[in-house]
Amino acid sequence: MAEPMKIRATLQGDVADVRILMLHPMETGQRKDSKGQIIPMHFIQSVVVTHNGKTVLDTQWSQAVSRNPFLGLRVKGAKAGDRISVTWTDNKGDKRTDEVAVAAAS
C-alpha cells in the first residue's frame, strides 16, 4: 500500500534543499469511522534520509504529524548528482524508499 514519495533536491551553493512529500493516512487512533468504531493508529514511525549512503537525518515520528506529511531539510556539502535517499517505516511495518539525484541550481 506504500505509495511513492515526491522528492525534490536542488542545490543552493553547497547546500542541497531537500523537500519530501509522503502519501500516508497518519491515523492518530482517536478518529472514529462512520460506524463509531475507532480507527486504529497507523502512522510513520521513522524517517531516515541519507546522502550518498551516509545518514544525514534519522527521525522518530508520532501521530502528531499530519496526514500526507511534508518534510524539508538542507544538506550541507552536497554536489549536483549526489544521491539523496529517503526511507520511512510505519507502525504496521510498512516501508517505502525513494531516491533522487541532487539537481544543479536552476
Next chain:
Amino acid sequence: MPRKVGGIAAFALVCLVAGGVTPALAQSGDPLGVGRKMLAEDNPGELWVERGKTLFYQKRGPKNASLERCDFGMGPGQLAGAYAALPRYFQDTDAVQDLESRLVTCMVALQGYKRGDLAKTAMGNLDRMSDVEALVAFIASRSNGMKMNVPLSHQKEYDAYKAGEYIFYRRNGPTDFGCITCHGENGKRIRLQDLPNMTDRKQLQDVVTSWPAYLGTQSNLRTMQWRLKICYWQMRLPDLAYLSDISVAITSYLNYQGNGAVIGVPGVKR
C-alpha cells in the same frame, strides 16, 4: 523618507511573488500569498497525479483492461491537450461530456465497472482514496502549459454553454441563491474565504485553469464536479447528481470563457 520608499518597494515585491501563483486571490498586500507560494511549490496534488498515472496504464476492472484506448477527444489514448478542449461533444455517447463524465464512460465501456458504483466512490474520503479523482488529476495534468481551447462548434456544445449561462445567473431554491449571488462581485467572502468573481474574465480564468486542485481542508484532491456539488449544497439546493447535465453545462459555460488561459493543475486551495 528613503525608508518609506524602501517599504513600498518591498511591498510591491511581495505582491509580485504572490501574483505568480494565484493572481486572482493575491489582492494587494495579501499576506497569505507567501504561504500559497510555498504550498504550490510542494503541492501534495502531485501525489494524486502519480497515482493516476499508475492507475491509467494498469489493467483493471472486471474486463481487466487499461484506459489506453479511451478517447478524450484527441484520439484513443491521446491525453496531451485533451483536458484543454473539454467539455466537448462526443459522437459515440451523443452528448457533451466533461473530463470526469468521459472518464466514467470509458471505465464502464472498457473496464466493465458499474456506473452506479463509480458514482458512489468517485469522491474519496479520509478512509478511502478515490481512483477517479487520481485519474482526473493525471489526465488534466497532461494539458499543463497549454491554453484552454473549448470548442463551441457543435450545436449541443452551444446548447450546453447557453444552459450553463442560464443556470449561472438563475436564482432559485429556498434561499433564492444562484452562482451569481456569491460569484458576481469582487471582494465577496464566505467567512474568511475569498470568493472569485466569475464575471471577471481574469478571475474566472484563474479558477478554471487550477481545477482539479488539492484542498488542504479535505486532505484530498478534488475535481470540478466536487466543487459544483458543494456549491449546490451551500445554496441549499437539491443534491447535484454526479455527472449530471447541469454540472456539465456549468462547466461548459465556465471553461469556454477560460479559453486562452494557460492550464496549471493540480492547483492548491484551502
